[in-house]
Amino acid sequence: MSEEKKRVSRRDFLRLAGLSAGVGLAAPRLKGMAEPKAGATYADPAARPNRPWWVKTVEEPTIEINWDKMERFNEQMGSVRGPGMAKYVGQDEVDRLKKVNAQRTTERILANEPGYSLKDQALYSSHGVRVGRSYLGPQKAATPEDRGVPKWQGTPEEAARMLRVALRHYGAAQVGFVELDDKTRKLVYSHDPDGKELIFTDDAAASETDDARYIPNQAKWVVVYTVRMSTETLKRAPTPVGAQTTSLAYNRSENIQAQLQEFLRGLGYQGLGESSTNALTIAPAMAVMSGLGELGRINRLITPEFGPMVRIFTLITDLPVATDKPINAGITEFCKTCKKCAEACVPGALSLETEPTWEVQGGWNNPGHKTWYENSVKCLTYWREEVQTNCGTCFAVCPFAKEDKAWIHQWVKGGIASVPALDGFVRSMDDTFGYGQKDPESWWNEDLPEYGIDTMKTVQEA
């Protein structure tokens, strides 16, 4: 009996000791869980968020750039979005595509085609109302001069931190900064989409005439920020439900830009914004240089946190800010093997080549970087002739376009960054698990957060 008692006592003692040790170890962790994370309060002097462990900062972007070959791009005549399209296919073809587009839109509404019905078109059209965006901004906020106080002074890190916090508050997801030098100036358009030339000047203040926009040489910093798009709606591409995702992000960015311009004005500095969408700079290029993501096969930015589900915007300022470096998260490398976007691209506008190339497809591409150049004419023709909206299929099927609610996605992204040999397997699994485009009609039954995005994800990633 006494022997049995002894045994039980010893076991009980060990059990209690184990429990105590467990509680002792767990208590600080539990306490830590109840308190805000150190990262959530921006430990970095410039408020750079903590990226996932598999994102490495590098000196050069993961695509090769030949700055000698790079020239400033004429966005009005070069791209297929504006009058440039007629240069490549002729005005008659542009007119025909416009007519086909309008005719097919009406036919699809009358046929009540899922994703193209009247409610889908109405949702798309609802973003037509714009608050407006301009190069110089609203210019209504009181300046330090108006208030009779000196303009804001601080270190570049403090300035970067201040802008990051303000921009996040206005609705931006990621913020990065690039300094304009002889190389990165080549990423500023030669002409805006409205045809106005962008000219660097020794003038202290930015200005605008009927023909040109003048950028002071002292405005040497580019603020690059992303606005998230709803993965759930863009996965309905190519339909109006998918297409309006882009419009909504552009609408939100108009407010963000105007607020940032007025904020900088209030501090005593200039904020030179985009006069329209796709103006001022080649935004994806600036985003690559500032480390917001890498350039993918789709010729757009793919971020580690949100995949391609962002739109990028830029603003030039004379407020000195701490700049950022490019990153390597294995994304461009993964694109070599994956090719899911190119295989899904109905008009065959995306390259299926494994390795990127320096050779451009046409005048709509800006040479000087090694990538998978797309055929923009094929892309735009497909928009007009077949889908009657912008497309976005390549965004929808990209394996990085995930909401990360399931833990597996972070593991997979970590694997892509660390073990490129697994890239082919990851692509196969992405297909097996059924990721990609979704039924357009089912979106109307989904219970989603504001703007269709989980804004806490931005905080959790940090």
Next chain:
Amino acid sequence: MEKDNTLKIELARRPWYEWLAWVVWLFVLIFTAQNAIGSGAEYEPTAATIFWAVFALLLIGGGIVWYVRRQRLIS
């Protein structure tokens, strides 16, 4: 003759690798369940179904192993 009031309990000690196997099994089970629930929240029915199927297989497999081992020890 005095009645024996003692109860003899025999505990089979598990080797360390068996403990490890159960810990790994439990982790994979939790991981799979989280991915199944997460995929549901992402409106990804195919992924959710696959993860739930793997979860069910793991659960049944673990149950079978536990039962077989128990029967072996009892006999």
